[in-house]
Amino acid sequence: GAGVSQSPSNKVTEKGKDVELRCDPISGHTALYWYRQRLGQGLEFLIYFQGNSAPDKSGLPSDRFSAERTGESVSTLTIQRTQQEDSAVYLCASSLRTGEKLFFGSGTQLSVL
Amino acid sequence: QKEVEQNSGPLSVPEGAIASLNCTYSDRVSQSFFWYRQYSGKSPELIMSIYSNGDKEDGRFTAQLNKASQYVSLLIRDSQPSDSATYLCAVIQAGGTSYGKLTFGQGTILTVHP
Numbered sequence: 001g002a003g004v005s006q007s008p009s010n011k012v013t014e015k016g017k018d019v020e021l022r023c024d025p026i027s028g029h030t031a032l033y034w035y036r037q038r039l040g041q042g043l044e045f046l047i048y049f050q051g052n053s054a055p056d057k058s059g060l061p062s063d064r065f066s067a068e069r070t071g072e073s074v075s076t077l078t079i080q081r082t083q084q085e086d087s088a089v090y091l092c093a094s095s096l097r098t099g100e101k102l103f104f105g106s107g108t109q110l111s112v113l
Numbered sequence: 114q115k116e117v118e119q120n121s122g123p124l125s126v127p128e129g130a131i132a133s134l135n136c137t138y139s140d141r142v143s144q145s146f147f148w149y150r151q152y153s154g155k156s157p158e159l160i161m162s163i164y165s166n167g168d169k170e171d172g173r174f175t176a177q178l179n180k181a182s183q184y185v186s187l188l189i190r191d192s193q194p195s196d197s198a199t200y201l202c203a204v205i206q207a208g209g210t211s212y213g214k215l216t217f218g219q220g221t222i223l224t225v226h227p
Binding site for chain 1 (some may be wrong): 156212213216
């Protein structure tokens with residue numbers, strides 16, 4: 001596609017449910033990043049992929065969070081047993097190579113009731 | 114110490130003035146530095162990248178980098194109301210197991226008033 005695509009754009013879920021967020025990067029982009037942005041806050045690093053490997057998972061807030069990337073393409077971020085503090089916008093971004101310009105998706109607004 | 118720190122703001126300047134945004138970083142070996150702009154409710158967009166010491170100019174924007182002081186700044190000349198947004202400094206980590214990690218500062222809110 002022409003840009004980074006994220007789905008769903010909005011997700012409302014009940015506390016305790018699992019959610020899966022999807023990111024389709026720009027074709028050919030080797031680096032892919034996930035960030036979380038709470039209302040009025042900055043971008044909190046979660047994880048990034050170089051190809052299908054994740055060199056740094058240190059930003060994942062807890063073991064309820066996991067992410068994978070396959071085929072050096074689509075990535076999914078899974079949050080198990082969601083909590084209200086997980087409510088935020090989850091942003092995905094990709095770049096052609098590490099260290100180059102990031103292109104952001106429109107984000108997934110997650111609301112945990 | 115936070116990996117990337119920005120002056121707290123918010124920053125308010127009159128239309129036509131110069132807006133100055135500052136950022137410091139902790140990873141001494143970082144080589145890649147970026148300024149992103151984020152309008153309310155939108156995703157960040159890149160406005161400047163800089164990799165070498167000195168100044169880099171692009172239209173009304175000038176990025177300045179001083180690696181010895183671990184300092185990067187963004188100047189916006191002839192500020193316009195449309196420049197009102199949150200400005201995010203971002204740094205690529207260059208060493209260790211976190212090579213390639215892109216960390217953002219907390220952002221500085223800029224308001225340009227007519």
